[in-house]
Every structure is written in C-alpha cells, then in structure tokens.
Amino acid sequence: MIEANSQEHTVFAPWNEADKEPFVRIENVTKKFGNFVAIDNISLNIFEREFYALLGPSGCGKTTLLRMLAGFEIPTSGRIIIDGEDMSKVPPHKRPVNMMFQSYALFPHMTVEQNIAFGLKQDHLPKAEIADQVERMINLVKLNAFAKRKPEQLSGGQRQRVALARSLAKNPKMLLLDEPLGALDKKLREETQFELMNIQEKLGITFVIVTHDQEEAMTVSSRIAVMDSGTVAQVAPPAEIYEFPNSRKVADFIGDVNIFEGRVADVQADSAQILINASDVPVRTGRSVEAALGETVWVAVRPEKMIVSLNPPKNMTENVLKGEVWDIGYLGKLSVYHVRLQDKRMVTVAMTNRYRETEHTITWEDSVYVSWAPNASVVLMS
Secondary structure, eight states: OOOOOOSOOOOOOGGGOTTOOOSEEEEEEEEEETTEEEEEEEEEEEOTTOEEEEEOOTTSSHHHHHHHHHTSSOOSEEEEEETTEEOTTOOGGGSSEEEEOTTOOOOTTSOHHHHHHHHHHHTTOOHHHHHHHHHHHHHHTTOGGGTTOOGGGSOHHHHHHHHHHHHHTTOOSEEEEESTTTTSOHHHHHHHHHHHHHHHHHHTOEEEEEESOHHHHHHHOSEEEEEETTEEEEEEOHHHHHHSOSSHHHHHHSSOOEEEEEEEEEEOSSOEEEEETTTTEEEEESSOOSOOTTOEEEEEEOGGGEEEESSOOTTOOSSEEEEEEEEEEEOSSEEEEEEEETTSOEEEEEEEOOSOOSSOSSOTTOEEEEEEOGGGOEEEOO
C-alpha cells in the first residue's frame, strides 16, 4: 500500500528559468562503435533534482547515453559536464553518480544489510557511520523486517528496493537507473513507480531513468527525452509530450493515436481547417498552423478524446467520420472500439465505462459516427 505523502508539492520547472544552471550538460556528444553510430551529436541539459527519463525503443541509444554519464563508455566526440566539471578524464568511481543496474547485481551470499553496506566498506568509512547509513537506507525503502535475509529469500520488489538502497547509500549527487522496474509484474511496477518518486523527492537527488515503457516515463519523470536512432526527437514534460508531440514518430510512440494525412484548406488566427482522407472530410483544429494553403500535414487525435455514437452529433459539420464497428475490447474501466471508416482505414476510440453494463449499446457491425472537439486535433508537420 502506498502511504500518503503530506509534503506540499510545488511547481518544479528549472528549465524555464533563464538564470538556472544545468546540473548536467551533454554537449554535442557522439558515440561510435566501429562504423555504427549509437549516439549522434546529442545535446541535453539536466537540472538538479530532476527526475529525467530517457525513453525510446530498443537500440535507440538510451542505455549507451546512460553508460556515458556513468563513465562506463567514453564519447567519441563532444563532452559531458556534471556539476560544473568536465568528465572527460574522470573515471566511473570518482564521478558524483551511482548506477542501479537492471539486473540489480546483488551479492547472493550477503544479507540485505551487507549488500547495502558494501560500497561504504569499500570507501573505508568508520563502522559506526556505516551502521547509521545502512539503517537510514533500510528505513527509507521500508525493509526493516528483512535486514538479515539474503536475496534469494526476497521477492522481486524487495530485491529491487535493496538495489536502490545500495545505490543511494553513498549519497550520490545523481542516480542513474537502467530499466529498474523491468523485472516486476505490472501492479508492483506501478506501485514502485510512486515509491521511487517519493524517495527522489525526499532526498532531492537528480534521477535519470532509462526505460522503454511510455507509461512509466510519463508517471515518474519531470521531463522526458524521446530518443530515436541515436538522436533526440523531443524533450518536454510528460503532459506536453503527450498532448503536443512535435512529429508523427513521437505521437505514435507515446500512447495510442489516430493519425490522418490531409491538406490545409483554411488558416485562421486561432484555428485551421484540414481536409483529411480520400473524401476530403473537414477537420477543425483548436490552434492555428504555420502552413500554407494546400500543404500536406497530419492530424493526430488520441483515442480517449474521440466519441463513438449511433447517431450523428448535433450541430457538427467538422470532425465527424462515419464508419462501422469492426471490433470491441472491454477493458473494465474502458471500452476500446475499432471503427472501419468509409475509406477502409481503421481508427481506435477509447470510451470510459461510466455505468455498470452487461451489454454494450454499441455492438459489432453497427454503423456509427466518430467525432471529437477541435482542441483534440494536433497538427503535425512531419
């Protein structure tokens, strides 16, 4: 069970403050393995106390970038500055960072206490200081009852917390997490995400997490860097990434989305009309666009922002598509409708199940209308 946190939450957005100096500067960093370019001229700023996510599919370069921050890989060109110091010649063990590996890498012959104390003993700290810090870490991750157990006697979630405590025991200025929740089941992973957030906020340490899980990145991070083929496609807070992706690639990677190709028919100061699909269905946007009349653009609409109905929506001449229910998925809190439009393409609509029903009012092969509000339309130029 997640405990209530009485700490007041304030707006945290140092990247919007001109006088704020980044804690980490990644400047024009490229990493090559032979002829393969794993990281291609990336520049990023990460601020102190950020929970920063590197998000992308397998092979996009996110783990390579994390390993360069840790010092396990050296940039082919460019430089990494942490807390004002160029890391070019700083070995991993002297950097103000620690890394929590996906495998947890716990010592099987050591107890929880001994695993957490290992790094502190390597630094030859006094025994009393080690004991105090181990106790603090065990309290932090709520493993008091398991201090004398060995890893094989712990659940996956408990082992994950031991690895986290060991990574934090040396008080690093930045913690790097490589897919830290990948081995946990869905429910435990969701609970642990909030625990990670609470721990990070309580300690005030900069966290950088690598993940391919969009929901995980959206939940824990203050900002997300969406990576693709060794480059950064977009950097923004989770809500901005989701609501206003800057390309079809980002929109398609973050959550579910319907994307329609069209051409600009009209541009106003606060809206635009796009004609989509082969039949030139008119779509109204809630924002203007920087595109010429007749220019090809793409309209992205999230499934949960659409409505499916048996009757045409009243007083709507735009943002209405007609089709046939092809498939229905009942997910408990949501029902997902796959609707085949008149031009044969498929769209996805997700609607909340607000009432307890044993039968759907809309069923397979029904003729339906799919509609959405203008401010649900996001126009993408590429």
